[in-house]
Amino acid sequence: MSARPHLAGRRASLRRTLVLLLLATVATMCLALSLITHISVSSQLHTQLDAQLQRAAQRAAGPGSAVGPDDAGGADDAGGAGGAGGAGTPGGAPGSGEFELTAVLDADGAVVSASWRDAGGTVHAISDLAPLQAAVADTDGDRGTVDLAADGLGEYTFRLGRGPGGQQVLAGLPLDPLRSTLARLDLTLVGASLLALLATGILGSLIVRRTLRPLEEVSAVAGQVADMPLARGDVVIASRVDDRIARSGTEAGEVGRALNLLLENVEGALETRQRTEEGMRRFIADASHELRTPLTAIRGYTEMIRLTEELTPHGEQSVERLEAQSHRMTALVEDLLLLARLDEGAQAALTEVDLAEIVLDAVMDAQVTAPDHEWRIDVPEETIQVRGDARQLSQIVVNLLSNARKHTPLGTTVRAGLAAEQRSAVLRVEDDGPGIDAARTGDVFARFTRADAARSGSEGTTGLGLPIVKAITEAHGGAIEVDSRPGRTVFTVRLPLAD
Structure with missing residues (x-):
């Protein structure tokens, strides 16, 4: 009989498969929710940044200004906001927003001056206007981005506007706060997803283990029977699936009940086979013992005929043939007796x-x-x-x-x-x-x-x-x-x- 595979390995494989499928499902859901959340928050932040940039451009251009081709209708509101702030002047001073950038352009589109306001309200001039000039030159429309790393400000998004006097101005806001917010959001989503996967793995493993326990007991009973020597001898199959498991209503219960019925049928068949084998062995042993006596008599009479009778050549040949067949029959009987004793487990002194x-x-x-x-x-x-x-x-x-x-x-x-x-x-x-x-x-x-x-x-x-x-x-x-x-x-x- 071939060696049965290790039962624990099979159980672990089944549990691992179910837990991995559960983790894969939760991971897919977490990934989908994270993507949706990231896209939604990013869209909202960009919308807010666009609104802030619109107001900053209105403040920089002054009351009655127009910012962008689609902003004429909102000029009064924006101007009101700028006027209320008291910070927007055509001279190029930044508005009231922290890290807000303001620049003034001449009639040829060259940046004349640029400044930004820090968190304390202090206005600082931009020393290197070349990046800002290049960004304005590359702008297709009224929106663009510029990297002001030389002044330690990072990347800005800006918008161009024009004041009532026709002077062109630029207002910008930093992109780092938006990106920092999105980065913190992504880290939070990743951390929450990892915690969710960890909790799912622990709880899922416990739930799967508890759910598969009845099936494992059924498998253990089947393994015990598989290891039993069923080929010969008097075999009693005592292993059965417990009644608390082998009941209808659950998959494991149905399998356990079917296994118990199968074992009962197998045990009955083995009992029938054992009775048949025992009867056959007794018959062979008894028949062999009974044949020994007449075979011995045949050999004795054959020897006596050869010694006491005058035989023709044909008669001598017949007697020799009779003697040879009696010896062959005796050898066959001895072999049958030996096999019967070996089948019964009899063993001589070793x-x-x-x-x-x-x-x-x-x-x-x-x-x-x-x-x-x-x-x-x-x-x-x-x-x-x-x-x-x-x-x-x-x-x-x-x-x-x-x-x-x-x-x-x-x-x-x-x-x-x-x-x-x-x-x-x-x-x-x-x-x-x-x-x-x-x-x-x-x-x-x-x-x-x-x-x-x-x-x-x-x-x-x-x-x-x-x-x-x-x-x-x-x-x-x-x-x-x-x-x-x-x-x-x-x-x-x-x-x-x-x-």
């Missing part, structure tokens, strides 16, 4: 066994019984100790070598290798025969599976050799695998080393 010695003995026996094959062995000089039953471990090696012999043509080279790798004894039996059909590779350890035509030899097989190897290996805490292709087939057995 001792420390030198696996290298078992491999050497098995290969030497194979060289005698099958001299038409080439046998190679690779066993280390030191002992490789495993804990197990010596007779069963010997059967692993013998069955693998016999499988290679029976299902490969004459002259095939068979190699048996043994090594210690990472606290495991690794046995490899390799041959250079035609290989196993890829469609049958996954079934080679199934009981009563016969070899495909490519690896079939002249000897009949019962299809229990490799299943017995697999059962014994797993009973000793090991594992077996096969890798086959034309010209190379390898069976690899891994058994834990003795402590």
Whole structure:
């Protein structure tokens, strides 16, 4: 069974996704609100600045003046404001506004003089008129901007006007206060948005965690069942979703209720399978025990006939055939009994066994019984100790070598290798025969599976050799695998080393 992914990682991923979606939504809303607020306040401030600049230009031009092509209708009001202020004169003195700029131009549009009023009301002359002159020259209409950094004033927006006597004047207001106000507004919006995102992240995480808690409990139950060995044996699934969660009305409750019903069905199916397997094992064991007696009698009578009767050549051949089949049937019965005992979990007394010695003995026996094959062995000089039953471990090696012999043509080279790798004894039996059909590779350890035509030899097989190897290996805490292709087939057995 493959390892189940870590449950906490999946839960954290789900929570993170939901919280990130919530944060993205709130961030989008904060960004939209910030943009709308910035644009609205900026528009309002620019409108106010335009109105102040209009009044400043009216004051600078004096009563009855005209400022801009569209301001004739408002000249009286502006002039009234300027007159009331008492600050607007054609001489170029700035009006009453703080940091207000006033300049006088001659008939050719050249700036004659310029001054500005500080916060205390003191009027200061502009020393460098070149930037102001260049800005007036570049003005397309009656509006423009000028940078008066040389006088430490920053950037100004100005407007041109003309007094009753035809004298052209300029009035300006600084842009720094407007920009400073917008900057403070933007910082406030950014700070408020960050606080909103922080609060959303904390509260959202708590809410999502609380909301997903029932689903996490359902997932935990499913994970516990997924980790249970359900393939064989008497299995009891005790894990269930709590009744307070597994109720209708919520998504997690519906999933929990469905999972409980599924587990009940699975448990019933496993109980049925277990009863069937136990009945089959009892039948095989009982039938095998019952067959032992008649098979022994058949072999005994066969030997007695050969010793006491005068047989024709045909009769001798029949008796030999009868004896051979009785031996084959006896071997089949013994294999079935062994598999039945292994399925029941029965295990012989375990001792420390030198696996290298078992491999050497098995290969030497194979060289005698099958001299038409080439046998190679690779066993280390030191002992490789495993804990197990010596007779069963010997059967692993013998069955693998016999499988290679029976299902490969004459002259095939068979190699048996043994090594210690990472606290495991690794046995490899390799041959250079035609290989196993890829469609049958996954079934080679199934009981009563016969070899495909490519690896079939002249000897009949019962299809229990490799299943017995697999059962014994797993009973000793090991594992077996096969890798086959034309010209190379390898069976690899891994058994834990003795402590």
